[in-house]
Each structure stands twice: as C-alpha cells, then as structure tokens.
Amino acid sequence: xxxxxxxxxxxxxxxxxxxxxxxxxxxxTTCPWADYLVINDxxxxxSADLLRSHGYNFIDLPVNLGIGGGIQCGYLYxxxxxxxxxxxxxxxxxxxxxxxxxxxxxxAVGKLDMCIGSRFITHExxxxxxxxxxxxxxxxxxxxLLCGRKVLDVTSGFRATNAGMTAFFARHxxxxxxxxxxxLAASLAGFRVGEAPVVMHxxxxxxxxxxxxxxxxxxxxxSLSLIIDRLAISRHRARKWx
Amino acid sequence: xxxxxxxxxxxxxxALLVIIFIFLKKGLLTVKYSLLWLGLSxxxxxxxxxxxxxxxxxDLLDIQMPVNLVFLLMFCFVLVVLLSLSIAITQLAExxxxxxxxxxxxxxxxxxxxxRLPPE
Numbered sequence: 001x002x003x004x005x006x007x008x009x010x011x012x013x014x015x016x017x018x019x020x021x022x023x024x025x026x027x028x029t030t031c032p033w034a035d036y037l038v039i040n041d042x043x044x045x046x047s048a049d050l051l052r053s054h055g056y057n058f059i060d061l062p063v064n065l066g067i068g069g070g071i072q073c074g075y076l077y078x079x080x081x082x083x084x085x086x087x088x089x090x091x092x093x094x095x096x097x098x099x100x101x102x103x104x105x106x107x108a109v110g111k112l113d114m115c116i117g118s119r120f121i122t123h124e125x126x127x128x129x130x131x132x133x134x135x136x137x138x139x140x141x142x143x144x145l146l147c148g149r150k151v152l153d154v155t156s157g158f159r160a161t162n163a164g165m166t167a168f169f170a171r172h173x174x175x176x177x178x179x180x181x182x183x184l185a186a187s188l189a190g191f192r193v194g195e196a197p198v199v200m201h202x203x204x205x206x207x208x209x210x211x212x213x214x215x216x217x218x219x220x221x222x223s224l225s226l227i228i229d230r231l232a233i234s235r236h237r238a239r240k241w242x
Numbered sequence: 243x244x245x246x247x248x249x250x251x252x253x254x255x256x257a258l259l260v261i262i263f264i265f266l267k268k269g270l271l272t273v274k275y276s277l278l279w280l281g282l283s284x285x286x287x288x289x290x291x292x293x294x295x296x297x298x299x300x301d302l303l304d305i306q307m308p309v310n311l312v313f314l315l316m317f318c319f320v321l322v323v324l325l326s327l328s329i330a331i332t333q334l335a336e337x338x339x340x341x342x343x344x345x346x347x348x349x350x351x352x353x354x355x356x357x358r359l360p361p362e
Contacts, residue, residue, distance in 0.1 A: 039346075059346045065339055073343040080347070175339070 005084035005108050009036040009100070010074035012067055012157075013058075013091040017045045020091050024056055027089070030097040037077055038091065041070040067157075068178035075170040079163075084108075087160045094126070095158040099198040103160045106196055113165040113191040116151060116183070117158030117198035125199030135219055139180050142223060146230040147187040151195060154180045158198060165191055177222050184226055188233045248290060255286035278326065282319055 009027060013020050020038065027036055038058035040048050042065075051058040059077065061070060071088055078086040085107050089095045099117060106112040119125060120136075127133065139154045157179055161169065168189060174181040186193050262279050265271040271279075289296055289312065300308045 057350075059350045061342055061346045062349075063338075063342050065342055069339045069343065072339075073346055076343055077347055077350075175335075 004033065005104075006082070007031075007034040007085045007087065007100075007104060008074075008078050008081070008083040009034050009087045009089050009097075010071060010078070011036060011038045011089055011091045012041060012070050012074075013038050013043060013047055013051075014041040014064075014067075014070075015043045015045045015047060016091045017043070017047045017050055019093045020047055021050055021054060023089075023091055023093055024054070027097040027100075031100050034087070034100065035083070037074055039070045039074050041065060041067070066176045068173055068175040071178065072170060072173040075161075075166050075173070078166050079170045082163075083166070084163055085160055086166045088157055090157050094200050094202070096199060096201060099158075099196075102196050102198055103158060106194060107160045107162050110162075111192075112194045113162050114183075114186055114193045115160045116153060116156050116193070116195045117200075118151075118153035118156055118195040119198060119200045120152040121195060121197035122199075124197075126202045131215070135215065138219070139222060139226070142226055143180060143184055143187075146226060147184055149183065149187040149193055151183050151193060153195065154183055156200075158200070174225065177218055177225075180222050181225050181229055184229050185233060188230070248293065251290035252287065255283060255290045259283040259287060275326075275330070278319075278323055285315075 009031075011020075011023060011027075016023075024036065024038065027034070036057060038051055038056055040051060040058055040060050042061050042063055048060055051060075059073060061073065065073070074088070075086060085104055087100060087104060089097070089100070095117065103115050103117045106115045119127060128136075136153065136155055140150075140152055143154055144150050159179075165186060168186065168191070169182065172185060174185075183193055259280070262271065262276055262283060266273065266276055293308070296308045296311060300306075300311050303311065305311050305314075
C-alpha cells in the first residue's frame with residue numbers, strides 16, 4: 001500500500017464526563033494520524049457540554065440508542081466520509097491508544113477484515129473479574145460452535161474494520177450488546193475475523209454500563225441472539241448482504 | 243339461550259363494529275391495523291346473529307360447552323393481536339433508530355457548516 005490508509009476512531013460516549021476529555025487528548029497525542037469521532041449517546045451528564053466546549057468532532061444522538069445503534073451511526077459516518085479503516089474504542093479509558101496500530105495493522109495489510117483487540121492472548125494488564133471471564137469463555141465457545149471461528153475476547157469493544165466490513169455493519173448491526181453478535185454475523189457473511197494482543201486498563205472513572213444484576217440478562221440475551229442469528233442467517237443469505 | 247341475551251350480544255358486536263369504523267374515519271386507526279379488529283367484530287356479529295354456527299363448530303371440534311369455544315377463539319385472537327403489535331413495535335423501533343442516526347449525522351454537518359460561515 002503506497003498511501004497510508006485513512007483511519008477513523010469511533011469513541012462511544014455515554015455519561016463519561018470523567019473520562020472523555022482524557023481519552024480524546026490521549027488519542028490525539030498518541031496517534032495524530034488518526035481521525036476520531038465521539039458518539040454522544042444522549043448522555044445525561046455534562047459530556048455533551050465538554051465535547052462542545054473543547055471543539056471535538058462529535059455527533060450528538062437526540063435519543064439514547066444504546067451502544068449498538070450509536071456505533072452503527074459511527075459506521076454510517078465512516079462510510080459517508082470514505083474511511084479505509086474504522087476503529088471502535090471505548091470512551092472509558094479501558095482501551096489504550098498506544099495499541100491502536102496493533103489492532104489496525106492486520107486490517108491495513110489486508111490480512112483481516114475485522115481485527116479485535118484481545119486481552120486474553122498475552123494475559124497482560126486488566127483481565128476483568130473471574131465471573132466475567134467465565135461468561136466470555138462461554139460465549140467464545142458458543143461462537144466457535146456456531147460458526148467455527150475461534151475468537152477469545154468476544155466482548156472486546158476495541159476493534160478495527162476495513163471499508164467492506166464497515167459498510168456491512170452500517171447496514172446490519174445488533175441493537176444492544178452487539179459485540180459477540182457482530183463477530184458471528186461477520187463470520188457467517190464470509191468476512192475474515194481475527195485478534196491481536198492488547199493490554200487493557202481498568203476504567204478510569206464512572207461506572208460500567210453492565211452491572212452485576214444485568215449480567216444474567218446479558219448472558220441469556222446474547223446466547224439466544226447468537227443462536228437465533230445462526231438460524232436466521234444462512235451463509236448464503238449473509239453473503240448476499242455483502 | 244334467551245332471545246334478550248342474544249339481542250344484547252348482537253348489539254354489543256354491532257357497537258364494536260361501529261366504534262372501529264368511527265376510529266377509522268377519525269384517523270385514530272389505520273386500515274392496516276384495523277383489519278384484525280374488523281375480522282373479530284364481523285365474526286362476533288355472525289355468532290350473535292346465528293348461534294347455530296357456534297353449535298356446529300362445537301360439534302365439529304367435540305367441545306362440550308359452546309361458550310368454551312367462544313372463549314378459546316377469543317383467546318387465540320388476543321394472542322394474534324399481541325404478536326402483531328410486537329412485530330409493529332419492532333419495525334417502528336428500527337425505523338426510529340435509523341431516523342435518529344441520520345438526524346445526528348445531519349446535525350453534525352449543520353454544525354460544521356455553521357462553523358465555516360463567516361461571522362456576521
């Protein structure tokens with residue numbers, strides 16, 4: 001590749017007033033070659049004011065869509081502006097921009113259509129709680145069973161997609177808790193999905209969107225969605241979506 | 243079945259039919275969603291006008307009490323209506339999501355264009 005690819009970083013932001021400025025500043029200093037877009041999902045705190053006063057590039061969803069609808073909006077933006085690679089990176093400081101190039105690289109050289117930043121390859125850094133690791137391992141096994149693709153960190157929201165994959169997601173993306181479903185849908189549609197080792201941090205401030213009570217609901221909903229997706233998306237039909 | 247009871251049933255079924263037509267006329271209900279309700283009220287009118295139909299159906303399905311057949315049919319109907327409403331909500335949610343996304347993208351574009359305008 002002669003020309004360096006145009007990279008867009010999508011930063012979903014829901015009530016992240018404690019983190020969002022730090023995250024954007026750090027991204028700009030670490031990776032000045034990447035454009036970014038903050039997606040404010042109708043935050044109820046001062047996130048929107050902060051984004052406006054700092055003059056960041058952001059979109060302001062008029063109603064709360066959840067992470068799925070918000071990120072899909074970012075993918076639409078990416079398609080409209082013709083980016084080669086789109087990276088999703090959480091707005092809570094868990095994902096380190098220092099690893100941006102690690103995640104982008106396999107997609108940039110054309111080895112993968114979607115590359116997921118995984119904390120379970122080198123087992124370094126923040127590894128999340130035991131129960132969550134059990135849940136993630138279960139979902140990983142389920143996805144392996146349903147489409148034959150082995151992905152370790154299925155819930156990681158640190159992922160790079162090329163233009164084709166981005167256009168696919170702009171059209172079809174799950175509404176809530178979309179990360180595992182996106183892997184399955186992409187694999188069934190014949191996209192190449194893989195992982196790259198990254199180190200994640202514990203969130204800097206604020207609270208995670210998934211509380212302990214919601215975890216059971218999360219597991220049930222995601223497992224069922226995956227099975228339904230597998231039944232609904234025949235490999236043939238998914239290819240036609242492309 | 244006493245004749246007066248049959249009369250009340252008939253009046254009730256006809257009232258439902260008239261109410262649905264009034265809603266349609268006022269635009270409170272679209273034809274798409276009124277079809278199920280129209281179907282129900284017409285069936286009710288038939289049942290009330292000639293209960294013979296219910297007795298025949300009862301014999302066909304081998305149900306002891308004719309009223310149980312009516313309850314069963316009503317229950318099935320309610321299930322169908324609820325399912326169709328869930329489908330309608332899902333479709334509306336998808337449309338709403340798309341509108342929200344496009345609106346947000348347009349808002350950003352307007353903001354950017356305003357920024358580029360020379361100050362008055």
